[in-house]
Amino acid sequence: MIALLYDSERSKAHELVKQKNQSINYSIDAHFNDISTMVEEFATTDIVREAASLSEVEHQQLTKKFGIVTTTSTRITHVYAGYQNDLMLIDTWNVPDGYQPSTRPWYLQAIERSPNRVTGLPYRDVVYNDWLFTTCKAFTNPIDGSQGVVAIDSALGVITDLLNERATEYQSFYSFITDSTGKVIIHGNPDLINHNIDSVMDANVILETTQGFTNYRYAGHYKLAFYSTIDETGWRLFTVIDLWEALEPILYKVLGNIVILAFVALLLIFLFSSVFSRKIAQPMQELFVHVKQLIRKDTERGRHYEFPDNEIGYIAREVVQLTENELYRRSQQLEQAYKEINASHLKLEKQNQLLSEMATSDQLTGIYNRYKLDESLQKEHVRAERYERVYSVILFDVDYFKRINDDFGHMVGDKVLQELVGLIQQGLRRADIFGRWGGEEFLIVCPETNLKQALVLAEKLLLKVEAHQFQYIGSLTISLGVSQCQPNETQSHVLKRADDCLYQAKELGRNRVEYLSKG
Numbered sequence: 001m002i003a004l005l006y007d008s009e010r011s012k013a014h015e016l017v018k019q020k021n022q023s024i025n026y027s028i029d030a031h032f033n034d035i036s037t038m039v040e041e042f043a044t045t046d047i048v049r050e051a052a053s054l055s056e057v058e059h060q061q062l063t064k065k066f067g068i069v070t071t072t073s074t075r076i077t078h079v080y081a082g083y084q085n086d087l088m089l090i091d092t093w094n095v096p097d098g099y100q101p102s103t104r105p106w107y108l109q110a111i112e113r114s115p116n117r118v119t120g121l122p123y124r125d126v127v128y129n130d131w132l133f134t135t136c137k138a139f140t141n142p143i144d145g146s147q148g149v150v151a152i153d154s155a156l157g158v159i160t161d162l163l164n165e166r167a168t169e170y171q172s173f174y175s176f177i178t179d180s181t182g183k184v185i186i187h188g189n190p191d192l193i194n195h196n197i198d199s200v201m202d203a204n205v206i207l208e209t210t211q212g213f214t215n216y217r218y219a220g221h222y223k224l225a226f227y228s229t230i231d232e233t234g235w236r237l238f239t240v241i242d243l244w245e246a247l248e249p250i251l252y253k254v255l256g257n258i259v260i261l262a263f264v265a266l267l268l269i270f271l272f273s274s275v276f277s278r279k280i281a282q283p284m285q286e287l288f289v290h291v292k293q294l295i296r297k298d299t300e301r302g303r304h305y306e307f308p309d310n311e312i313g314y315i316a317r318e319v320v321q322l323t324e325n326e327l328y329r330r331s332q333q334l335e336q337a338y339k340e341i342n343a344s345h346l347k348l349e350k351q352n353q354l355l356s357e358m359a360t361s362d363q364l365t366g367i368y369n370r371y372k373l374d375e376s377l378q379k380e381h382v383r384a385e386r387y388e389r390v391y392s393v394i395l396f397d398v399d400y401f402k403r404i405n406d407d408f409g410h411m412v413g414d415k416v417l418q419e420l421v422g423l424i425q426q427g428l429r430r431a432d433i434f435g436r437w438g439g440e441e442f443l444i445v446c447p448e449t450n451l452k453q454a455l456v457l458a459e460k461l462l463l464k465v466e467a468h469q470f471q472y473i474g475s476l477t478i479s480l481g482v483s484q485c486q487p488n489e490t491q492s493h494v495l496k497r498a499d500d501c502l503y504q505a506k507e508l509g510r511n512r513v514e515y516l517s518k519g
Contacts, residue, residue, distance in 0.1 A: 002254050002257075002258075004288070004291065004292060004295070005250050005253055005254065006247075006250050006254075007295075008295055009246060009247065009249060009250045010246070010247070010250075012246075013170075013224060013241065013246035014213060014224070014226070016169070016170070017173075017213075017224060017225070017226045017239050017240075017241055018213075018226045018239075019334075019337070020173070020175075020239050021175070021226045021227070021228055021237060021238075021239035022228065023337070023341070024162055024163060024175055024237060024239065025228050025230055025237050026341060027162045027344075028159065028162055028230050028232075028233070028235075028237070029230050029231055029232045029233075030344075030345070030348060031075060031154070031158070031159075031162070032119055032120055032135060032154075032230075032232040032233055033232050034073075034348060035076065035119075035135045035152045035154065036117060036119055036135055036232060038069060038079075038152060039117060039135050039136065039137050039150060039151070039152055040117065040137065042079075042081070042150040043117075043137040043138075043139045043150050044139075046142075046378070046379060046382075047061070047062050047065075047375065047378065048062065048081055048139070048148075048150055049139045049140065049141055049142060049148065050141055050142065050143050051081060051083065051087065051089060051148070052083040052084070052085055052087050052141055052144070052146055052148060053141060053143045053144055058378075059087075059089055061371070061374060062081070062089055063089050063090065063091040064091065064371075065359070065371070066079035066080060066081075066089070066090065066091040066092075067079075067091030067092065068359060069152075070091060070092050072351075073351075075154055075158045076152055076153070076154060077092075077132065077153045077154060077155045077158075078090060078092055078093060078132075078151075078152070078153040079091065079092075079151075079152050079153075080093075080150075080151055080153075081148055081149065081150040081151070082101025082102065082104070082106075082107050082148060082149050082151075083101070083102075083141075083146065083147075083148040083149075084102060084146040084147045084148060085146065086099075086100050086101060086102055087101075088101045093127075096126075096127070099126070101149075104123070104126070105121065105123040106118070106121055106123060106134045106136045106149065106151050107136075107149045109121055109136070110136040110137055110138040110149040110151070111138050111147060111149065113138075114137075114138035114147075115137075115138070116137075117135065117136070117137040118134070118135065118136050118137070119135045119232055119233045119234075120133050120134075120135065120230075120232070120233035120234075120235060121133065121134045121135070121136065122179075122185050130155065130156065131155075131156040132153045132154065132155060132156065133153065133154045133155075133156070133158075133159060134151045134152065134153045134154075135151065135152050135154075136149050136150065136151035136152075137149065137150060137151075156186070159177070159186055160186060163175040163176070163177070163186065164188075170241045170242075170245050170246065171245065172240075172241050172242035172245050173239070173240070173241050174188055174239075174240055175237060175238060175239045175240065176188065176192075176200065176238050176240075177230075177235050177236065177237055177238070178197050178235065178236045178238070179234070179235055179236075180234045180235070180236070182196055182197040182198075182236075183195070183196060183197070184196070184197060184199070184200055185235070187200070200218065201216045201218055201223075207227060207236070210228065210229040211226070211227060211228035211229060212226070212227065213225070213226050214226075214227065215243065221242050221243075221244065222242070222243040222244065223240050223241070223242060223243060224240070224241055224242075224243045224246060225238050225239065225240040225241075226238075226239050227239075268280065280312055283307055283308060283312045283313055283316050284312070284316075286307070286316070287307075287316040287319060287320070290316075290320050291319060291320065291323050295323070295327070359371065359372075360372040362435065362436040364414055364417060364418065364436070365417060365418055365421040365436055366421075367421055367425075367434055367435050367436055368433065368434065368435030368436070369435060369436060370435070370436070370437060370438060372435060373433070373435040373436075373437065373443055373445070376433045376435075376445055377393070377433075377443075377445050377491055377495075378491060380433070380445055380447055381485065381490075381491040381494070383447075384485055388487075389447075389448060390448065390449070390450050390484060390485060391445065391446060391447050391448065391449060391484075391485050392446045392449045392450065392451055392453070392454035392482060392483065392484045392485070393443060393444065393445055393446065393454075393482070393483055393485075393494055393495065393498050394443070394444040394446065394454060394457065394458050394461075394480055394481070394482050394498070395437065395441065395442075395443050395444075395480070395481045395482075395495070395498040395499055395501075395502050396441070396442055396444075396458075396461070396478045396479060396480040396481070396502065397439070397440050397441040397442065397478065397479060397502065398416075398417075398420065398440040398476060398477075398478055399476065399477045399478060399479055399506075399510040399511060400476075400510075401413065401416075401439075401440040404416055404473055404476070408472060408473060412472045412473065415471070415472055416470055416472065416473060416476070417440060419470055419471060420465065420470075420476075420478075421434075421436075421442075423464060423465060423468055424442070424444075424461060424464075424465075426464075427457075427460055427461050427464050428444065428457075429446075429457070431446075431447050431448070432444055432445065432446050432447075432457075433445040433446075433447070443498075444457075449484075450484055451482065451483070451484035451515060454482050454484065454515075455482055455513060455515060458480045458482050458513045459513055461478070461480070462477075462478065462480060462511070462512070462513055465477065465478050466511065477510060477511035478511070479502060479505035479506050479510045479511060479512060479513075479514075480501075480502065480505060480512075480513045480514070481497075481498040481499060481500065481501030481502030481503070481504070481505060481513075481514055481515070482498060482501060482513060482514070482515040483495075483497035483498040483501060483515065483516060497516050500516065501514040501515050501516055502514070
């Protein structure tokens with residue numbers, strides 16, 4: 001029984017420490033995996049790579065995009081990009097005068113390790129001197145060949161919160177993290193940060209595998225630790241408990257049982273004959289076998305044994321039942337833990353999907369929003385300039401839309417816009433890019449389309465809307481402005497000309513198409 005209790009408690013301690021370590025490992029790895037995915041996406045986005053060559057308006061668009069990511073996730077403190085010309089774009093922080101991003105650790109590390117990504121780099125904030133963990137990647141500006149770095153920061157508190165989630169019955173439980181070289185980067189004792197792991201373990205512990213158990217002595221206490229490697233960052237995570245806390249209950253139980261059993265054994269030897277001894281000894285032996293089989297989960301049991309109908313048999317059956325109940329309870333706890341991990345994973349996937357939809361789609365109509373239209377128009381303009389191609393834009397809005405809202409209410413107005421979008425989509429070509437520009441105003445970008453072709457499409461849409469009977473209001477009309485991109489002009493000029501044409505269509509009576517061949 002002493003051996004059985006020792007093996008049981010020791011196995012329980014090892015299993016709980018290992019499970020907690022793996023749970024923390026999964027949480028940290030998932031955290032940095034999500035951040036790494038966003039960094040990789042930003043590093044391949046044209047507006048991020050070309051920002052050093054773009055205008056102030058486009059800088060503001062990019063910082064706004066960074067801000068959306070920051071406000072969406074509570075675990076992200078900063079999203080930013082630094083460039084070789086010392087341009088710094090960040091939404092949640094005012095860049096101080098003279099700040100040179102090209103001299104900061106995150107920038108230098110990303111350039112040095114390019115084209116690889118740097119994940120979980122610890123450094124101190126330049127203003128508040130707070131510890132941050134950054135994930136960053138270098139990129140090259142395709143326009144002028146200059147370099148830049150995009151990065152996402154997590155605060156030290158985000159990682160320490162994951163480490164401090166107590167989910168074991170041991171009061172001495174704690175975790176700490178070292179980098180790949182063995183230097184402590186996160187620890188409950190701030191004085192140990194930046195020290196080698198030998199200072200934490202008080203011994204030259206050899207860690208030959210990516211994960212496993214180790215015993216060591218620290219500050220006069222024997223420790224049991226399980227370590228594992230966090231795949232995304234290369235960090236090594238240690239989860240530790242005092243070995244005495246795990247073994248103390250066993251020792252007290254053993255000592256108590258020794259005293260009781262010794263007294264009972266002497267008394268029984270003195271009072272009972274071999275007949276009574278046999279009735280007691282055999283059930284105890286069978287109980288030991290049953291409990292041992294239950295704990296080891298043996299699938300094949302020995303011969304069937306019926307415990308006697310006396311006090312010993314009653315106790316034996318209760319012990320077997322309690323053991324089975326405890327094993328079942330632990331099995332249920334493990335199953336619940338796995339369910340919670342799966343639920344967390346599904347939640348992260350839904351949040352990532354929601355973030356992607358919020359960044360590109362209009363909430364009411366489901367088509368592209370203003371931000372996605374700006375991005376698509378910029379790509380089309382760059383392509384047209386680079387390959388000397390042509391494209392046109394059609395800007396239109398609903399005539400007298402305010403009257404619809406005033407007469408029928410805003411809910412009906414929203415239904416009308418949704419129905420209008422579906423109608424317009426039926427008349428567009430596969431290559432056309434359609435989105436909501438704002439309010440009741442919409443924009444169509446027409447690649448490889450000259451002014452004449454764009455006018456044909458605009459007239460077609462005008463007639464299609466005019467002939468349609470809308471569900472709640474009957475008929476309505478739209479006014480359209482059309483412009484074609486001209487050589488050596490910016491996309492702002494193209495949009496300005498389309499807007500002027502739309503204004504002219506309104507002035508000339510609405511329900512018409514207007515255009516200007518040149519600005």
